Amino acid sequence: MKRIKVGMLVFPGFQLLDIAGPRDAFAEVKILSKGECEYEMLTVGTTRGAVQSSSGLSTMPDRTIFDVCPEFDTIIVPGGLGIFDAFDDPALSGWLRTQHRQCRRVSAICNGLFALGAAGLLDNKVVTTHWMDVPRLAATFPKAKIEPDHIFVQDGNIYTTAGVTAGIDLSLAMIEDDFGRQMALDVAKYLIVYLRRAGGQSQFSPLLETQASPGSQMIALQQFMLDNLHVDHTVASLAERVHMSARNLSRLFAKECRITPMTFLANARIDAARRFLEATDLSLRDIAQRCGFEDTDGFRRTFHRRLQINPADYRDRFRSKKPLAEKKKSGAPRAESRVSATVSNSAMRDPR
Structure with missing residues (x-):
């Protein structure tokens, strides 16, 4: 069995769909491959105890950034209004820098990339985010090279996306990279979504x-x-x-x-x-x-x-x-x- 370990960060006020969407997409791989392929997913909290999402639903993380974590292949940082209270936490920045050195991929959905920026991971990187957060991103991290009208962008091992459901596009792209196009297509069909929107597809009409x-x-x-x-x-x-x-x-x-x-x-x-x-x-x-x-x-x-x-x-x-x-x-x-x-x-x- 091929198993890929994925760490999904959660912080107070995180966007639930940013985690639930990719998690469901990744979970289908094991089902559709009849157990031959699997993503092993763990949630990692920035605080101890239950973490409440922006919608009010709470989750109990499997680990925290203060605990010993397994060696992750992929890290996913969600967005959400709570990111602006959490992104510049020195403990979180240090944890993300460590993961960046060890992981194959570090990704952020929507404005979750502010946490990557505070960790120094966006300098001279081509990135994207929800169009509403572009001005703030440019002002906060002027060394980032922003593509404001893209669904998702990969620059080296840093992956960034536009808002919320773009995380599903990103997860399908990762499934295609990890297990092939047919698996990504099968997952997309099961979820009744596009195989994936092109990363360069416009977030909205250019007019x-x-x-x-x-x-x-x-x-x-x-x-x-x-x-x-x-x-x-x-x-x-x-x-x-x-x-x-x-x-x-x-x-x-x-x-x-x-x-x-x-x-x-x-x-x-x-x-x-x-x-x-x-x-x-x-x-x-x-x-x-x-x-x-x-x-x-x-x-x-x-x-x-x-x-x-x-x-x-x-x-x-x-x-x-x-x-x-x-x-x-x-x-x-x-x-x-x-x-x-x-x-x-x-x-x-x-x-x-």
């Missing part, structure tokens, strides 16, 4: 933070681009539409939307392509044409460069079971064509 103010010329221009993604736009053609110079348009658009018009257009095309892949059976050629890509090969290259996954694999992982019938002949799906709405539910990629 969320670049919406212009309601009623402005720029939001009208954004809407025009969204409704006409298939058109070969240029800064000059867009400027002509709003009756201003290309230079003035670029200045105003960047001031109000914090990106250039062409970057917004590129983001919108990728976002629409994702929606088509998730919700329709359109061919890659048709999607490329509707979203304004020069050809199918160019679409594949751009999509892979942005999301670290090719369009066909993205569709396999994220497509709805019953793709929507396509009635509109051009442009993006209607649910995605209104910038004035915050973002439709399907546009949101739950960071948790």
Whole structure:
């Protein structure tokens, strides 16, 4: 039997799902392998006695950071509001540094990586966390290289994830590394989740933070681009539409939307392509044409460069079971064509 020891840290106010999700995923390996493979999981508390999670449920740790622990292969640090009271505890930092020297993998879910940062484990490391905690993370650990829009990131033996349910994505990635893709697929099927979202998949639509103010010329221009993604736009053609110079348009658009018009257009095309892949059976050629890509090969290259996954694999992982019938002949799906709405539910990629 191949057995892998996993230590799961718990502290007052930890997020229960950050531990329960990976624990359930790991537990299925023994069942599905009929006992040939197993994760041996122990909880390790930062305090003695029962530890209450942020939801109010409590757990009694198997060990504490003050006890002798077995030699773990993998450490998982959950997130939760309690991390901000616990992360800079010198005893915890010392324990994590020791585990980092001894373990094959040290991982943090959501804002659990603040504990890794306090232990000095994030310096010059590429990491991610829940998008709401990115500003605080950058201010607290300026040496960390933050990817704010990723589901999970691996840099050496340090693994970090976005919020809550991203811990299941991470655990499935670890199962695939440890026991192969088929085992990860079997576990995912049993849990009724995706095999795993690509680590580079966006936590949310790239249009969320670049919406212009309601009623402005720029939001009208954004809407025009969204409704006409298939058109070969240029800064000059867009400027002509709003009756201003290309230079003035670029200045105003960047001031109000914090990106250039062409970057917004590129983001919108990728976002629409994702929606088509998730919700329709359109061919890659048709999607490329509707979203304004020069050809199918160019679409594949751009999509892979942005999301670290090719369009066909993205569709396999994220497509709805019953793709929507396509009635509109051009442009993006209607649910995605209104910038004035915050973002439709399907546009949101739950960071948790």
